[in-house]
Amino acid sequence: MQNRGTVFDDxxxxxxxxxxxxxxxN
Structure with missing residues (x-):
């Protein structure tokens, strides 16, 4: 679950x- 959240953040x-x-x- 935590790893999935990190991937989503990335x-x-x-x-x-x-x-x-x-x-x-720019």
């Missing part, structure tokens, strides 16, 4: 990073 963080990187004016 995926969310990756998505957020991708959004920031793809955002214009």
């Amino acid at each position: 995926i969310l963080r990756d998505l957020v990073n991708s959004s920031f990187n793809a955002a214009p004016g």
Whole structure:
């Protein structure tokens, strides 16, 4: 359960990073 939450956190963080990187004016 804990490991699953960590993986989900990793995926969310990756998505957020991708959004920031793809955002214009960066």
